[in-house]
Amino acid sequence: MTEDEVRDLARRILCFEDKEGVRSGVGQLTTFNQLGFPGIVDKPDGWYLPNNLADVAVVLETKASHIKLGDNQVEEVLKNVAIVEKKYQKVIGILYNGEDIRVFKNHEEIDTVKQLQRIEYYASLFTVDSIDKELIYDLTAKINNCLHFDFGIKNLYNRMIFTACALVAKRYNALMVSGMDYSEFHNAILNCLNKELIRDKQQNRKLGILTEVFAKIEMNLDVCSEDAKQQQHVKDLITEFIDWVSEISDCLNSDAWRGEDVMGIFFNEFNRYKKKSEAGQVFTPEHITDFMYKILEVNKDDRVLDGCCGSGGFLVKSMANMIREAGGVQTQKAIDIKREQLYGIEFDKEIYALACANMLIHKDGKTNLEWMDARTEEAGNWISRKNITKVLMNPPYENKYGCMTIVENMLDSVPSHTICGFILPDKKLEKVSKTQIKRILNNHRLKKIIKMPEDLFFGVGVTTSIFVFETGIPQDDNEIFGCYIETDGLETVKNKGRHDVRHRWPAIERYWVDSIKKLRDDNYGTAQWIKPAEHLSYQMPEKPFEVFKEDFRKTALDYLMYQKGIDAKEFGDKLLTVAMYSSDISMAAGKVSISITAGEEDGKD
Numbered sequence: 001m002t003e004d005e006v007r008d009l010a011r012r013i014l015c016f017e018d019k020e021g022v023r024s025g026v027g028q029l030t031t032f033n034q035l036g037f038p039g040i041v042d043k044p045d046g047w048y049l050p051n052n053l054a055d056v057a058v059v060l061e062t063k064a065s066h067i068k069l070g071d072n073q074v075e076e077v078l079k080n081v082a083i084v085e086k087k088y089q090k091v092i093g094i095l096y097n098g099e100d101i102r103v104f105k106n107h108e109e110i111d112t113v114k115q116l117q118r119i120e121y122y123a124s125l126f127t128v129d130s131i132d133k134e135l136i137y138d139l140t141a142k143i144n145n146c147l148h149f150d151f152g153i154k155n156l157y158n159r160m161i162f163t164a165c166a167l168v169a170k171r172y173n174a175l176m177v178s179g180m181d182y183s184e185f186h187n188a189i190l191n192c193l194n195k196e197l198i199r200d201k202q203q204n205r206k207l208g209i210l211t212e213v214f215a216k217i218e219m220n221l222d223v224c225s226e227d228a229k230q231q232q233h234v235k236d237l238i239t240e241f242i243d244w245v246s247e248i249s250d251c252l253n254s255d256a257w258r259g260e261d262v263m264g265i266f267f268n269e270f271n272r273y274k275k276k277s278e279a280g281q282v283f284t285p286e287h288i289t290d291f292m293y294k295i296l297e298v299n300k301d302d303r304v305l306d307g308c309c310g311s312g313g314f315l316v317k318s319m320a321n322m323i324r325e326a327g328g329v330q331t332q333k334a335i336d337i338k339r340e341q342l343y344g345i346e347f348d349k350e351i352y353a354l355a356c357a358n359m360l361i362h363k364d365g366k367t368n369l370e371w372m373d374a375r376t377e378e379a380g381n382w383i384s385r386k387n388i389t390k391v392l393m394n395p396p397y398e399n400k401y402g403c404m405t406i407v408e409n410m411l412d413s414v415p416s417h418t419i420c421g422f423i424l425p426d427k428k429l430e431k432v433s434k435t436q437i438k439r440i441l442n443n444h445r446l447k448k449i450i451k452m453p454e455d456l457f458f459g460v461g462v463t464t465s466i467f468v469f470e471t472g473i474p475q476d477d478n479e480i481f482g483c484y485i486e487t488d489g490l491e492t493v494k495n496k497g498r499h500d501v502r503h504r505w506p507a508i509e510r511y512w513v514d515s516i517k518k519l520r521d522d523n524y525g526t527a528q529w530i531k532p533a534e535h536l537s538y539q540m541p542e543k544p545f546e547v548f549k550e551d552f553r554k555t556a557l558d559y560l561m562y563q564k565g566i567d568a569k570e571f572g573d574k575l576l577t578v579a580m581y582s583s584d585i586s587m588a589a590g591k592v593s594i595s596i597t598a599g600e601e602d603g604k605d
Helices: 003-014 071-084 119-126 133-150 156-171 182-203 205-215 228-251 262-273 286-295 313-326 332-340 349-361 377-384 403-413 434-443 505-518 549-563 568-581
Strands: 022-026 046-050 057-062 091-096 101-105 108-110 304-306 342-346 368-371 390-393 419-425 444-451 464-471 480-484 491-493 497-499 528-530 583-588 591-596
Touching (some): 003 022, 003 046, 057 071, 071 091, 071 101, 091 119, 101 119, 133 156, 133 228, 156 182, 156 205, 156 349, 182 205, 182 228, 205 349, 286 313, 286 390, 286 419, 286 505, 304 313, 313 332, 313 342, 313 349, 313 390, 342 349, 342 377, 349 368, 377 403, 390 403, 403 419, 444 505, 549 568
Parallel strands (some): 057 091, 304 342, 304 390, 342 368, 390 419, 444 480
Antiparallel strands (some): 022 046, 046 057, 091 101, 419 464, 444 464, 480 528, 491 497, 583 591
């Protein structure tokens, strides 16, 4: 392409056209002087100059396709960056020849997606990319206490759904302001949900379950009281709730978001109040969703399935990582990822509503979530049409939920050579029927078993491993790589579950991702190759038998007393009594001496 053709292509991709509040365009005739930089006659190839000088400005330098983007070309774009910096503190410089691209954040070259993107992507490069999780935990605690004790919403999942729907409404700019009564507040959320989901209902009508579940939530608080004091009390509670939800929403700015599972954070806090009758749903810790993404080598082009998606943790994490690899939320690839590359199934109606809300919180209403039973032929047929390339799952463990039926259905329904990772109890594959496991291994190959830390699922009391399959090829006699991650470095924090308070997990994760890829464990020596005919679980090494002198002496003394007809327990009790109350104790030369005076009992010494 000629330079003119490259410049015109850049104009179309970047959308460089004058709009309200911004002066933008391309050309070779316009000088910086004409653009508001007095006395400077240099001519940029493209410009994006907001009226608000605190916003991000962009300057474009284009070259013909045959010209390499070397030092001389970089010098040109940086010269223009310096000119724009006379008015703007945040400046992006783009050097582009229609094929290659180099991007500068002020004068520092940065690594970005390798294709030219819309202007919003480059403007977002100055956005802070961190989320204050601790603040979210504190706010969630306040919200939970308010909903549980003030509003009287007793059901755990109803409290989660109520909060999640408020967050969705806030993210979609619903009118929620201080001083609202309950009716106004409730209708604001419902109206927002119905409005924003209408297009998605046409694609997936089951998304309406979210509004259905929200509308049915009951509370003990009398929100319709005619008493003036009670009305004001309700308004005050709603005002506090809106303030807390607004703070969380601010933390979840979509440009800063990196895939933290909001529902997971809610669950860790709300779970402290869960009753035994509400047991059964185990949410995957956020750091493990990321770990599985990495060990399965998921990338931005994969099509990811979670057949028991719970609150959507695996899908949210996959979405975040894939979008980051694609260059950010403003790229066209990010839109494609959200629409076409993430698939989830959930059977529990309330949890399904949570998954929908979780996706919507992150401005994604088009992810393919289905409310159905993952054990069924219907689910298998739905999956088989999606051309899945990776499966990440933490299915329910109990047999009554059909754990291994779900696993087998997932393996059978995806294309051959799909890599599938399942979190399951350590010995799960060894406890299923021989007929079923033989059928599974005749069709699919178990390649890796990664035993996870024993305390991974806080308070649940089950030890787990990650089982990695490749579909469509038989096991035969191929051995299985196994290893044991003894610790993830997390510690139990009072009332908040397990957290990486000492920041140990990143280094631990890097080591194990690399080790599992290389099928070795140099540091801890836990690697093993498992024969499928003998075991289908990681084999913990037996501790060596040790005998200490103290053990030998005690056993020998017990035997001698047995020979003489002495009751060892009675003798020990009597000796302790005598030593405590009828003895002289002295210490000399570092030795303690106990002296007992001989006595008589029934004529015996």
